[in-house]
Amino acid sequence: MKNSGNHFIAFLFCSLSVFAQNKIDRKAVVSRHNVKVNVVDTLASLSVGNGSFAFTVDAMGLQTFPDHYKNGIPLGTQSDWGWDSFSNENNYRFEETLEDYDQNGRKVSYSVQPKTPERAAKATEYFRSNPHRLQLGNLGFELYKKNGAKVKPEDITIIDQTLNLWTGKIESLFKVEGVPVTVETVSHQEEDVVGVRIKSDLIEREQLKIRLRIPYPTGEWMDTGTKWEGNQNYKSSLSQKDKHEAVISHKMDSIHYQIGLAWEGKAEISEESSHYFVLQP
Structure with missing residues (x-):
């Protein structure tokens, strides 16, 4: 029995030694799971972020069609600090929401x-x-056809988008009336910062702009960040x-x-207009 046990232990150590020599190519393992998107799919939104911030x-590659995506995975920008509370004008007290229940003889x-x-x-x-988490801003394209009409989701063709899980970068390619647009989207790993690189002949033709809109919070159970007008006295300067x-600067x-x-x-x-800004290259 001892000899059998010794042979078994020697074989086990030998196997571990061989295993240790075969190092895992972690980049290859992770990269083979890169996410691919080839259509405008409202359930295929992608995110960049750092654990405390998400875009x-x-x-x-941006948040161009938030209304189209609102019933799928909404296009949002959120951070751990991004919370707001409506004014308590009626002086509600939390005690007013309580009701006593009997639990084994105690209330x-x-x-x-x-x-x-x-x-x-x-x-x-x-x-x-209250408090409710905020959609801090919506950053997207304003795309135009040659005739000046705004581009709709159905006008986008030849979509090729990849989320590189190793680098955290989203690389997007699409065409508008046959003209390609390439977009690289990244997030800072510590700060609430998004970086975007855009290349397209649409820029020279003045058919591509960058739009920033700040939505109103609704306080509803599901707030998709697509309410663009409201009665609240909010200010963006x-x-x-x-x-x-x-x-x-946005005050709420x-x-x-x-x-x-x-x-x-x-x-x-x-x-x-109010809470609506456009960057024209």
Whole structure:
């Protein structure tokens, strides 16, 4: 029995030694699972981020068609710090949402959703929806055809998009009326920063612009970040630092944040309407 055991142990050590010599090519293992997208699929949104920040894009590499994607995987920009609360004008108290239940002879209070009285129902709805996470901004293309009409999702052709799982980069290729557009999308690994490189003849033809829109939060159970107008007294102000940088300050109920923009080459930025800005190369 001892000899058999010794032979078995020797064989085991030998196997481990051979295994250790065959190092895993981790890049190859990870890269063979790269994600590919070839159509405008509302359930095939891709994201870049760093664990505390995420930027989700469509098949064009930016957030160009948020309304089209809202019933699939929405195109959003979110960060751990991006929370807001509506003003509590009616002075609701959390205690108004509680109801006592008997648990083995003792009373335990739970926050419930009563239909009556009306104030309790409204108090519950207020605390359910506050604080709420924000869609911080929507960064996308404004694409135009030769005749000046805006490009729709069905006008996009020859889509070839890849999420490189090893580098974290999204590389997108698509065509508008036969003209190719290539886009590289990345996220900073520590900061809330997105970098984009765009190449296309559409830029020279003035058929491609970059759009930034800031949506209103709805407080609804599912907020897809596609509400562009509201009655809230929110403000977005544009200040241009120089020919290559600009800052947009956004003030809401309980939060004030800034969006910095920086670009290479000649471009002009303008405010199209409230919370709607366009960068024209």
